[in-house]
Amino acid sequence: MVLSELRQQPHLSASSIGEYVECSLLFKFGRIDRLPMEFKSDALEFGTCIHRVLEQFYSARMIGEKILLKYVHEIFESTWTAIAADRDDIRYSNDNDFKSLLMYGKDLLTAWYNKLPDDQFTILAIEEAFSFTLPGVPIPIIGAMDLIEEDSTGTIIITDFKTSGRAYSKDEVDQNQQLTMYQIAAKRNGYDDREILLRFDTLVKTKTPKFEQYWTTRSELDERRLIKIAAQVWDGISKGVFVANDTSWKCKGCAYKQACDEYLEGEEYDQASNQ
Numbered sequence: 001m002v003l004s005e006l007r008q009q010p011h012l013s014a015s016s017i018g019e020y021v022e023c024s025l026l027f028k029f030g031r032i033d034r035l036p037m038e039f040k041s042d043a044l045e046f047g048t049c050i051h052r053v054l055e056q057f058y059s060a061r062m063i064g065e066k067i068l069l070k071y072v073h074e075i076f077e078s079t080w081t082a083i084a085a086d087r088d089d090i091r092y093s094n095d096n097d098f099k100s101l102l103m104y105g106k107d108l109l110t111a112w113y114n115k116l117p118d119d120q121f122t123i124l125a126i127e128e129a130f131s132f133t134l135p136g137v138p139i140p141i142i143g144a145m146d147l148i149e150e151d152s153t154g155t156i157i158i159t160d161f162k163t164s165g166r167a168y169s170k171d172e173v174d175q176n177q178q179l180t181m182y183q184i185a186a187k188r189n190g191y192d193d194r195e196i197l198l199r200f201d202t203l204v205k206t207k208t209p210k211f212e213q214y215w216t217t218r219s220e221l222d223e224r225r226l227i228k229i230a231a232q233v234w235d236g237i238s239k240g241v242f243v244a245n246d247t248s249w250k251c252k253g254c255a256y257k258q259a260c261d262e263y264l265e266g267e268e269y270d271q272a273s274n275q
């Protein structure tokens with residue numbers, strides 16, 4: 001089953017669990033009330049676009065072809081045009097606009113392409129969707145792993161593609177819950193007898209674009225911690241506990257800021273945290 005089909009059923013994911021922990025009111029607005037987003041951020045749309053380009057690159061590589069950089073640029077241009085041209089609901093940050101990101105995206109992909117190691121890993125899957133259950137969570141955990149590879153010793157390498165405004169710290173990579181969830185998913189989907197390495201392939205949107213690969217691993221204790229957190233999140237959701245974390249780093253770019261302000265500043269107690 002593909003991810004869009006899995007999303008039709010009630011579910012949790014690594015990102016929704018992280019969102020609940022960071023601001024459960026944001027979780028409620030988007031995932032329970034399904035309020036329309038007040039805007040779409042340029043970073044979100046641009047990241048989606050880069051992701052699609054990398055997906056096409058690896059789909060070709062899976063059948064032994066390496067797409068030349070100029071075609072990577074062409075794929076990006078057509079994808080970015082399809083995603084963002086003539087949209088008035090995208091909120092551009094800084095001095096960005098459709099055209100500046102069109103140019104910047106090509107530079108970013110050039111940095112990625114030129115630094116991408118010429119490894120000989122075997123590609124096992126691209127956009128591999130998964131669904132499994134955890135103790136204490138009665139609905140499935142779903143997601144999709146961007147890239148699954150295998151090295152010559154049989155070790156599995158799971159990669160998530162990222163675009164980021166800055167480089168990551170070691171702690172951020174080593175503690176990232178999305179990668180932990182991918183390891184749990186891989187073990188539940190036939191790789192439990194393998195060594196597993198986890199990786200972020202990160203296209204860094206600094207003034208001079210950069211590409212960084214970050215490698216990490218997870219222990220069984222890391223898995224256990226996340227499983228416990230997922231159960232706590234479910235407990236909170238099922239009891240209708242939704243708390244605004246209005247000092248969160250997410251507030252600045254929150255697509256539900258207006259709804260949040262109206263709720264927090266409204267005079268009546270409207271049961272938003274008691275449904």
Ligand code: SF4
Nearest residue numbers: 023245246251254260
């Ligand atoms: S503005 Fe901040 S507190 Fe309000 S929903 Fe968004 S992230 Fe949560």
